[in-house]
Amino acid sequence: MSVSETIAGRFVIADTEDDLLGRGGMGAVYRGRDSLTGDTVAIKALNPELVTTNPETVTRFRREAEALRKLNHPNIVQMIAALEENGRHYLIVEFVDGGNLRQFLDKERQLPIRQVLRIALELADALSRTHHLRIIHRDLKPANVLLTAVGTPKLTDFGVASMADSGYLTQTGMWVGTPQYLSPEACNGEKLDERADIWAFGILLYEMLAGKVPFAGDTLMATLTAIFRHPLSDLMSIRPDLPEALNNLIQHMLVKERDQRIGSMRLVAAELEAIIQGKPSPGQLGPVNKQERIDLVQLPQLEFEAIVGDALKRYREGDWLALADSPLAHSTLVEPYFLPGEPVTGDSRAQALQVMLRWGIEKLNPGGPNDWLSSSWRHYNILYNFYIEGHRVSDLAERMAIAEQTFYSGWRPQAINAMAKILHEEIIAARELEERHRFSVIDRYQRQASGEQKLLRLLTIFNPEEFVPTEWVYSLAPNIDVTSCLHNLLEAHLVQRDELLTAVRLNPIVYPHLTDLLSPEERSKWHSAAAQLYLDVQTYLEAARHFRQANEYHQAATVLIQHRPSIFDKLQVEGLRTLLTQFRFNELADNPNIWAQLKIVAGKVAEYLEDIETAIAEYGEALSATNVQTKAEAYYLRAKVLQRYNLDESLAHFAYCVDLVERNLLAHYETPNVILMKLLTHIYIDRSWIYIQERPDWHKAELDLDRTEQILRTIGPEDRSTWSDLYNARAELAHHMQKPEAAIVYRQQAWLAASETKNVDLMTKTAYNLGCDYLWSKRYQPGLDYLQKSSSLAKKAGNAQMRGLSIKGIGDCYSFQGMYQEAISHYREAYNILLATKNLNWRGGICYDLSEAFAETGNWPSAKVFFEEGKNIAKELGQERLLHAFADLAQRHPALISDLLDRQEQALLHTREKGNITMQEYMGLAEISRSQAHRDLSEMVEKGILQRVGKGRGTRYLLAGDKPILS
Numbered sequence: 001m002s003v004s005e006t007i008a009g010r011f012v013i014a015d016t017e018d019d020l021l022g023r024g025g026m027g028a029v030y031r032g033r034d035s036l037t038g039d040t041v042a043i044k045a046l047n048p049e050l051v052t053t054n055p056e057t058v059t060r061f062r063r064e065a066e067a068l069r070k071l072n073h074p075n076i077v078q079m080i081a082a083l084e085e086n087g088r089h090y091l092i093v094e095f096v097d098g099g100n101l102r103q104f105l106d107k108e109r110q111l112p113i114r115q116v117l118r119i120a121l122e123l124a125d126a127l128s129r130t131h132h133l134r135i136i137h138r139d140l141k142p143a144n145v146l147l148t149a150v151g152t153p154k155l156t157d158f159g160v161a162s163m164a165d166s167g168y169l170t171q172t173g174m175w176v177g178t179p180q181y182l183s184p185e186a187c188n189g190e191k192l193d194e195r196a197d198i199w200a201f202g203i204l205l206y207e208m209l210a211g212k213v214p215f216a217g218d219t220l221m222a223t224l225t226a227i228f229r230h231p232l233s234d235l236m237s238i239r240p241d242l243p244e245a246l247n248n249l250i251q252h253m254l255v256k257e258r259d260q261r262i263g264s265m266r267l268v269a270a271e272l273e274a275i276i277q278g279k280p281s282p283g284q285l286g287p288v289n290k291q292e293r294i295d296l297v298q299l300p301q302l303e304f305e306a307i308v309g310d311a312l313k314r315y316r317e318g319d320w321l322a323l324a325d326s327p328l329a330h331s332t333l334v335e336p337y338f339l340p341g342e343p344v345t346g347d348s349r350a351q352a353l354q355v356m357l358r359w360g361i362e363k364l365n366p367g368g369p370n371d372w373l374s375s376s377w378r379h380y381n382i383l384y385n386f387y388i389e390g391h392r393v394s395d396l397a398e399r400m401a402i403a404e405q406t407f408y409s410g411w412r413p414q415a416i417n418a419m420a421k422i423l424h425e426e427i428i429a430a431r432e433l434e435e436r437h438r439f440s441v442i443d444r445y446q447r448q449a450s451g452e453q454k455l456l457r458l459l460t461i462f463n464p465e466e467f468v469p470t471e472w473v474y475s476l477a478p479n480i481d482v483t484s485c486l487h488n489l490l491e492a493h494l495v496q497r498d499e500l501l502t503a504v505r506l507n508p509i510v511y512p513h514l515t516d517l518l519s520p521e522e523r524s525k526w527h528s529a530a531a532q533l534y535l536d537v538q539t540y541l542e543a544a545r546h547f548r549q550a551n552e553y554h555q556a557a558t559v560l561i562q563h564r565p566s567i568f569d570k571l572q573v574e575g576l577r578t579l580l581t582q583f584r585f586n587e588l589a590d591n592p593n594i595w596a597q598l599k600i601v602a603g604k605v606a607e608y609l610e611d612i613e614t615a616i617a618e619y620g621e622a623l624s625a626t627n628v629q630t631k632a633e634a635y636y637l638r639a640k641v642l643q644r645y646n647l648d649e650s651l652a653h654f655a656y657c658v659d660l661v662e663r664n665l666l667a668h669y670e671t672p673n674v675i676l677m678k679l680l681t682h683i684y685i686d687r688s689w690i691y692i693q694e695r696p697d698w699h700k701a702e703l704d705l706d707r708t709e710q711i712l713r714t715i716g717p718e719d720r721s722t723w724s725d726l727y728n729a730r731a732e733l734a735h736h737m738q739k740p741e742a743a744i745v746y747r748q749q750a751w752l753a754a755s756e757t758k759n760v761d762l763m764t765k766t767a768y769n770l771g772c773d774y775l776w777s778k779r780y781q782p783g784l785d786y787l788q789k790s791s792s793l794a795k796k797a798g799n800a801q802m803r804g805l806s807i808k809g810i811g812d813c814y815s816f817q818g819m820y821q822e823a824i825s826h827y828r829e830a831y832n833i834l835l836a837t838k839n840l841n842w843r844g845g846i847c848y849d850l851s852e853a854f855a856e857t858g859n860w861p862s863a864k865v866f867f868e869e870g871k872n873i874a875k876e877l878g879q880e881r882l883l884h885a886f887a888d889l890a891q892r893h894p895a896l897i898s899d900l901l902d903r904q905e906q907a908l909l910h911t912r913e914k915g916n917i918t919m920q921e922y923m924g925l926a927e928i929s930r931s932q933a934h935r936d937l938s939e940m941v942e943k944g945i946l947q948r949v950g951k952g953r954g955t956r957y958l959l960a961g962d963k964p965i966l967s
Contacts, residue, residue: 007090008083010036011043026057031095034080041080042096046089061089068093070133075126077146077156096154098147101208105142109211113241116208117276119145119153120201124269126155127201131194131265138192140200141181142207179223180213184256187224188343194265195258201268202253210238214254228256228343245275251288294327296427301420305413308420312387315357323350333427336437339493339509352440358388359439360419360426372399379415386412441513444494451480452489456506457518459495461526461549463542464511467496467503472533476526524550535559541572545579553587554594561597568608569798571837577605596625600634607641610840610877615641628664629675632657636683645878647694654687677715681722684708685729692733701733721762724753728769740777747773751786760797764790768806775813784813801842804833808846815849820856827853844873844882848889855893858909860900867896894945894960903928904936907957908945916949916956 005013012033013019019031021042032043046061068079068091081092101119105111111119123145130137137144137155144157183199186192207213214233215226232254235247249271252262262268262285270282296304307327314322323329324346337352338344361383366376381400385391397404402411426432445456458477462468474482486504489495497504506514518526531546540563547556560567560576567576580602588595603618619641622634639653661680665672684704691701708726716722727750734742747770754766767790774783787809794803811826827850834842847870854863867886874882890897895908903926910925911917917925923933937957940946946957 006035007032007043007092008081008085010034011041011081011083011090011092013043026061032092034092040095040097042093044091044093046091048088058089061091065091070135071130073126073129075122075152075154076129077154093156094154096146096148096156098149098151101142101145101147101153101204104147105207105211110239111208113209113239113243113246115151116205117246117272119151119208120205121269121272121276122153123155123201123204124265124272126153127194127197128265128269130155131197136192136194137197137200138186139178139181140197140204141178142204145204179227180216182227183258184227184343185258187227193258195261195263198253198261198265198268199258201265202250205250206235206254209242209250210235224340224343243275245271245281245285248281248285248287249275252285255288296327296331296424301424304424305417305420308423309416311353311357312383312416312419315354316387316390320347320350323353326353328356328423329353331427332430333423333436336433337440339507342493355440355443356423356436358443359436360423361388362439363422364415364418373401378411379418382407382412382415383419437509438513441510444492444510445514445517448488448492448494449485451485454480455482455485455489456494456514457522458526459504459506460511460515460518461523461530461546462505464506464508467498467505469503472530473504475533476529528552531555531559538563538566541567541570541575541579548579548582553583554591557583557588557594557598560601561594564601564604568604571800573605573608577602577609580605593625593627593630596622596627596630596634600630600637603634603637603641607637609838612641612644628660629673629679632661632664632676632679635660636679636686639683640686643690643694647690651687651690651695654683654690657683658687672715674715677711678719678722681708681711681716682725684711685722685725688729689732692729692736696736698733698737701729705729705733720753720756721759724750724757724762724766726750727753728766731769731773735773735776740773744770744773744777760793761799761802764793764797764799764802764806767793768802768809771806771809772812775809775816778816780813780817784810787813800833801837801839804830804837804846805842807833808842808849811849811853815853815856818856820853824850824853824857840873840877841879844870844877844879846870847873848882848885851886851896852889852893855889855896856912858905858912860895860905860908863893864896894943898943898945900940900945901936904940907936907940908959911946911957911959916958918956922957 003016005016007013012035013030014033016030021029021031023029027045027047030043030045032041033039034041044061046058062082065079065082068077069082072078077096078094079091080094081090083090083092127137127140139157140155144155146154146156148154181200181203183192183196186196186199203213203215210233214235215230216223232251235250236242236244249262249268253268255261262271262283267283271285274280274282294307296307299307311323311326311328314326328334329349329352333356334349334352337355338348342348361380364380364383366374366380370381371377372381378400382396385396386393393404393407397407400407400411426436445453448456455473455477458473459468470482470486473486486495490497490504494507494510495504496507527546527550531543531550531552534540534543534546540559544556544559547553547559560580564576567573580598583595583598585595588598599618599622603615603622606612606615606618616638619634619638623631623638625631625634635653635657639650639657642650642653658680661676661683664676665680684707688701688704688708691697691704705726708722712719712722712726727746731743731746731750734740734746747766750766751763751770754762757763767786771783771786771790774780774786777783787806791803791806791810794800794806807826808830811823811830814820814826815823827846831843831846831850834846847866851863851867851870854860854866867889871883871886873879874886895905900908906925907917907922910921917937919930919933919937922928922937923930926933926936928936937946937948941948941957944960947960948955948957950956
């Protein structure tokens with residue numbers, strides 16, 4: 001509800017709804033009026049909840065007020081007042097009515113050079129003022145540059161501004177600022193000065209000219225990687241009209257090493273003014289010095305060997321600075337070492353080159369036991385022991401039985417030559433890129449302390465795409481300092497944390513290279529413990545996966561058998577199918593009944609995925625069960641699946657199942673198996689449906705339903721679920737016997753029984769059936785009520801399939817009443833839901849409904865699309881009944897299978913709406929000649945779409961099959 005609000009008796013918000021300019025996490029901004037001056041103002045109101053829950057936001061709010069109070073500049077938003085009233089915080093600033101630069105760039109993309117220079121000079125002047133007062137903005141970006149109606153820029157949002165020398169990280173370790181505009185030193189959390197704003201300003205200039213920022217990625221890590229490692233793209237290739245001096249200035253502003261960046265915003269402003277006036281650079285800015293890298297690919301062999309030899313020498317001496325400057329450290333050779341988001345520094349390049357040198361040396365390892373005298377080991381022993389281990393030449397010469405002079409003059413150069421060939425070929429072709437990456441990851445792992453290594457191994461048991469609650473890590477690794485270890489692994493980029501900072505995962509890139517490091521004991525212990533954690537949170541599929549990894553096959557199978565419905569409800573059926581294929585009979589050989597029950601689960605999965613042949617085969621394997629109850633269930637389920645293809649075989653399975661159960665019950669009549677008796681009721685009910693729908697035999701159907709009722713009265717008078725199923729079947733029988741009122745009575749009994757069970761799925765199905773009964777009786781309102789109830793229940797239960805069917809039923813309700821647009825809206829919604837469930841059977845049916853409804857409205861293109869899709873599904877599934885329905889639909893609407901012109905479809909729509917069309921009406925509708933109209937209409941008559949009645953001027957065209965009204 002909108003209200004007015006007055007702050008401090010002076011600043012008025014006339015209507016809190018109409019005057020709302022924007023709302024965010026920190027609060028809202030309103031258009032207001034200063035009653036003292038009559039000026040329009042902007043009123044920033046802090047969210048009152050944040051005052052207690054997040055005091056840091058109050059600090060930011062006050063910081064912005066403090067910064068604006070110090071600043072007085074035509075290109076900085078002017079602060080009028082900062083107020084606290086009744087526990088609420090307000091900031092009153094001047095109202096700027098032209099939107100912001102972000103909105104302008106989204107619309108215009110690349111701006112003209114003159115406009116960029118004008119905006120840039122005014123902002124540079126404003127930032128010079130802020131830096132003079134030792135205020136660093138820290139969040140410079142287009143959204144924080146407001147524009148007046150005439151385009152004058154005004155800098156705003158100093159909420160994260162700070163005095164010089166503070167960092168970009170808060171005390172909680174979170175960034176402030178926007179990633180694409182952060183400088184490299186800001187990303188590293190270093191102390192900042194005005195050069196961080198110069199970088200962000202350079203990004204802003206680049207974006208105004210190029211229409212995009214220079215460093216960006218699909219993820220935060222990719223963006224940080226670009227900022228740290230990617231070179232600045234050539235702006236001149238995007239904007240050939242760019243003055244060379246402006247391009248040079250932007251390059252100086254975006255130097256990654258801030259000590260080499262242009263030093264102050266005043267210098268930036270001076271350069272911009274010189275560019276505008278066409279004068280030379282006042283700071284005599286030359287081209288940015290870019291270190292020229294040696295082209296190692298084209299380098300002569302001897303020179304490349306010299307570079308390799310020098311790098312090995314620096315490795316032995318521990319000269320990290322020299323290693324970092326080596327051409328090898330700046331080549332593609334070291335790229336596999338770095339992880340996404342990891343800063344690339346001199347130290348890290350030196351480390352990467354060390355690892356790659358060791359990789360090259362290992363490529364010379366012939367394998368097997370080391371033989372110091374063998375020529376095959378000569379190169380490896382020299383390189384590894386002299387350069388990596390640092391052994392003295394005299395010791396190596398003695399071991400290898402050679403003179404020291406031979407080592408220096410012959411064998412060492414040969415060894416370097418052999419290694420140089422390996423490295424050179426890899427730089428050219430990168431044939432072993434993945435192996436180098438694996439070597440780097442293992443090296444990182446080996447350099448970690450034992451606690452960190454254990455934690456890395458632990459995290460390999462989880463899905464690499466899944467974040468694991470941190471509390472689980474503490475639970476699974478009670479004997480290590482998890483807090484410290486996680487901190488170190490996050491610093492090393494080997495572990496990642498989720499956005500809420502409550503869960504972690506192994507870096508997906510390193511995951512595949514660490515999975516083999518688990519010992520069998522760790523694998524078994526950790527997977528078993530993880531399985532229990534997943535069980536506790538009812539994530540059953542993952543629990544079963546982990547039990548399997550722990551070789552606890554019985555436990556894994558039992559979880560899948562007991563919790564299959566929950567896995568289905570979570571739409572994890574594909575994952576369940578994959579897991580089931582991993583089980584082998586020998587894993588469960590000591591309990592063949594568990595194997596048979598697992599086959600039943602596999603059959604239900606295949607049935608859900610419409611893979612009927614596999615379902616029949618899986619249920620068939622379960623028929624070998626030694627347990628009568630499992631065997632009977634397998635026969636029962638197989639009978640239901642066979643019902644789609646072979647009714648005779650289906651009825652034979654039902655008959656054998658009945659015989660099997662009845663014989664067992666007779667053999668144990670004194671203590672009958674209640675579970676088997678309940679199964680028998682389901683068998684009778686399902687078989688009765690065949691006698692009701694597929695092989696009409698009212699007597700046999702009623703006999704099965706009577707048997708069901710006798711059993712229920714004996715063992716289950718309180719089994720309201722089965723009573724509901726019984727009444728549902730009796731209602732269907734009454735419907736087919738043309739007793740609609742009796743059908744509704746039985747269905748109401750089914751609904752009452754289902755409601756007593758509180759079983760949402762059963763209630764959903766029964767409400768759906770009752771709604772359909774009312775529709776068939778043309779009592780649309782109660783039918784609509786029950787179908788909507790069914791849809792709500794299905795949504796509550798997460799049953800996508802029943803929700804789709806219920807919405808389809810609602811569409812039927814409108815379709816039966818001729819309200820086709822409403823019907824189409826619901827049919828489309830149902831189609832999208834059923835499409836997601838991958839149930840082809842129901843999708844084929846909804847395609848029929850959509851095709852029919854679109855045909856009734858004359859939307860032939862859409863009608864044809866769904867007609868073809870539904871017909872193809874019916875063919876794929878072998879659904880004769882649905883194929884016949886599509887054939888009937890085509891007979892009623894021949895245009896579905898005819899290629900009509902757009903104007904002919906217009907004629908068809910006119911005929912459907914008006915009842916007929918005349919030649920004259922068609923000529924006016926399509927704007928064509930009489931002869932063309934005659935040809936079009938005659939063609940539609942020949943195709944059986946229209947019929948011609950009357951003669952001469954009285955000739956009219958009706959839909960084929962319609963009876964002409966006699967006057």
